[in-house]
Amino acid sequence: MISPWEGISLTVVTHEDVHLSILKHRGDWDDAYQKQAAIVRLSPADIEKLRLKDNARVELASSAGSVVVTAKSDATCEAGMGLMPSSLFTNLLASYDPGSNVLPGKYIEARVMPTGKDVTPVSDLIMRRNRA
Amino acid sequence: MSSSMLVCTGCGCLCDDVQAEIDGNRLGQIENACAKGAAYLQASFNPERRPKISIRGQSCSPEAAIDEAARLLSKAKRRLIFGLDNSTLETQALAIELARKLGAALDDASSFSYGPLIERILSQELPTCSLSEVKDKADLLLYWGANPTATHPRHLSKYTYYAYADFNPAGWYPKVTLSSIDVRPTELTAMSKPDFRIKPRGDRELISGLLGESPTASVEAKQLSELVKKSRFCTIFCGLGLVHSLDGDFSGFGQMVRRLSQSIRMAVIPMIAETNMVGFNQSLHKQTSYVNQVSFAGGVSHGRQFSFLEQVHKNAADCILIVGSDPFSMLPQSLMSKLQGVDIICLDHFSTPTTEGASVVIPTAVPGVECGGNVVRMDGDSIALAQPIKNGDPMEEEILRQLLQKVQP
Numbered sequence: 174m175i176s177p178w179e180g181i182s183l184t185v186v187t188h189e190d191v192h193l194s195i196l197k198h199r200g201d202w203d204d205a206y207q208k209q210a211a212i213v214r215l216s217p218a219d220i221e222k223l224r225l226k227d228n229a230r231v232e233l234a235s236s237a238g239s240v241v242v243t244a245k246s247d248a249t250c251e252a253g254m255g256l257m258p259s260s261l262f263t264n265l266l267a268s269y270d271p272g273s274n275v276l277p278g279k280y281i282e283a284r285v286m287p288t289g290k291d292v293t294p295v296s297d298l299i300m301r302r303n304r305a
Numbered sequence: 306m307s308s309s310m311l312v313c314t315g316c317g318c319l320c321d322d323v324q325a326e327i328d329g330n331r332l333g334q335i336e337n338a339c340a341k342g343a344a345y346l347q348a349s350f351n352p353e354r355r356p357k358i359s360i361r362g363q364s365c366s367p368e369a370a371i372d373e374a375a376r377l378l379s380k381a382k383r384r385l386i387f388g389l390d391n392s393t394l395e396t397q398a399l400a401i402e403l404a405r406k407l408g409a410a411l412d413d414a415s416s417f418s419y420g421p422l423i424e425r426i427l428s429q430e431l432p433t434c435s436l437s438e439v440k441d442k443a444d445l446l447l448y449w450g451a452n453p454t455a456t457h458p459r460h461l462s463k464y465t466y467y468a469y470a471d472f473n474p475a476g477w478y479p480k481v482t483l484s485s486i487d488v489r490p491t492e493l494t495a496m497s498k499p500d501f502r503i504k505p506r507g508d509r510e511l512i513s514g515l516l517g518e519s520p521t522a523s524v525e526a527k528q529l530s531e532l533v534k535k536s537r538f539c540t541i542f543c544g545l546g547l548v549h550s551l552d553g554d555f556s557g558f559g560q561m562v563r564r565l566s567q568s569i570r571m572a573v574i575p576m577i578a579e580t581n582m583v584g585f586n587q588s589l590h591k592q593t594s595y596v597n598q599v600s601f602a603g604g605v606s607h608g609r610q611f612s613f614l615e616q617v618h619k620n621a622a623d624c625i626l627i628v629g630s631d632p633f634s635m636l637p638q639s640l641m642s643k644l645q646g647v648d649i650i651c652l653d654h655f656s657t658p659t660t661e662g663a664s665v666v667i668p669t670a671v672p673g674v675e676c677g678g679n680v681v682r683m684d685g686d687s688i689a690l691a692q693p694i695k696n697g698d699p700m701e702e703e704i705l706r707q708l709l710q711k712v713q714p
Binding site for chain 2: 190194264
């Protein structure tokens with residue numbers, strides 16, 4: 174039996190979310206955006222493996238970076254798969270593959286583990302650029 | 306307040322029956338728009354959602370911003386123009402002219418999404434049809450890797466499943482079969498009879514099964530094959546789920562469609578979210594025979610090295626003109642962080658993470674609200690945009706025309 178703190182491997186499948194599109198149109202990048210975007214849906218089997226309670230916080234880590242989001246149990250989700258809306262959170266996990274012909278970030282290989290950290294603030298995810 | 310009929314440019318549906326009450330610069334009641342379209346229209350009338358004209362974060366006059374943009378483009382050695390998928394055909398034509406004059410690379414988001422599919426449709430390798438033909442004639446609607454309830458909220462009601470106006474004494478009844486293929490349950494899969502659930506990246510296997518190439522064809526492949534063969538006219542609406550799973554390689558998909566076309570009529574329509582991606586691809590294709598990833602440095606060249614993603618990854622451009630696109634909120638942060646220090650000129654009608662980080666920001670009129678023009682919908686039909694407001698920001702077209710006059714290659 175593995176320790177839940179070691180985490181498990183996951184393919185994060187991202188999808189469009191109409192509520193996030195509306196928030197983007199409104200320019201709302203604050204709490205409402207975080208509440209809608211910082212969610213990963215996991216299978217009940219994975220929730221159990223990680224000994225999580227519903228709405229517990231988890232850290233998702235990929236080769237590109239890591240974010241803390243809320244985990245929700247979803248009976249329609251298969252073990253080993255996580256569902257997340259495409260957002261600034263998944264942009265941080267996605268990495269560019271020069272060999273691929275499509276926008277990175279539809280399928281993201283990541284590790285998920287329980288955490289005591291707070292959900293990543295959206296302000297940490299908006300890229301600050303030095304305006305040349 | 307006067308009531309205006311407009312074409313909603315909030316997504317690729319381009320709904321032409323949206324009624325809005327407008328009084329000067331104030332928006333009243335909106336009718337027929339979906340929640341996404343209504344949010345888009347409300348943002349168009351919200352001064353806080355509009356970007357401020359600026360050079361490196363400092364407010365300036367429109368003339369100063371255009372002069373600075375022209376200066377940056379003129380002094381750059383490797384220019385890149387990106388975006389334009391939400392611009393009118395008139396703007397796109399000027400952007401191509403500007404890229405030609407500057408010897409710049411030119412690319413749009415189709416380069417990492419629907420480009421390969423649109424190219425096959427434009428070259429007639431894949432059959433297509435208009436959405437009005439779908440409504441009149443198709444009897445099988447197959448959404449593949451697409452969830453219009455999230456991306457195109459009125460697609461089903463305006464163009465496909467619910468658009469059939471047949472009633473019996475019990476009320477509306479569907480005259481067509483609605484089916485879907487997806488990796489996860491959605492609002493659409495719940496309505497589909499039948500819906501086909503596949504594993505992530507399982508689309509290629511399903512296509513092989515449909516082609517009869519796989520000795521272990523899945524039950525889903527056999528059921529889907531039966532369903533399609535039973536129909537007279539099947540329209541496949543291709544979503545990003547399919548595009549990603551095939552990694553943009555539609556050769557097997559094309560073979561499958563051709564095979565199925567031998568017994569029934571087939572049509573393919575990409576579920577494009579942008580308002581005029583097909584228009585950009587068509588215009589560029591006419592002039593260069595390529596739909597995207599083009600460079601005008603020393604003639605016309607084409608290749609992956611001219612894609613926006615590769616240009617950013619390789620730090621290939623020293624000045625980027627972005628027109629009506631927000632790559633900072635849709636691309637991996639690890640990639641976009643490579644743009645530190647690159648001059649970015651951004652033309653947009655909304656304030657976005659990209660306008661926030663741009664060196665020069667020039668606000669523009671919202672197509673379909675503050676400026677007219679023409680666009681090409683996902684099915685290839687041309688749509689003329691209305692212009693209910695006459696006194697907004699300058700059109701993208703106007704800015705590009707001025708840049709064309711001012712830049713020195």
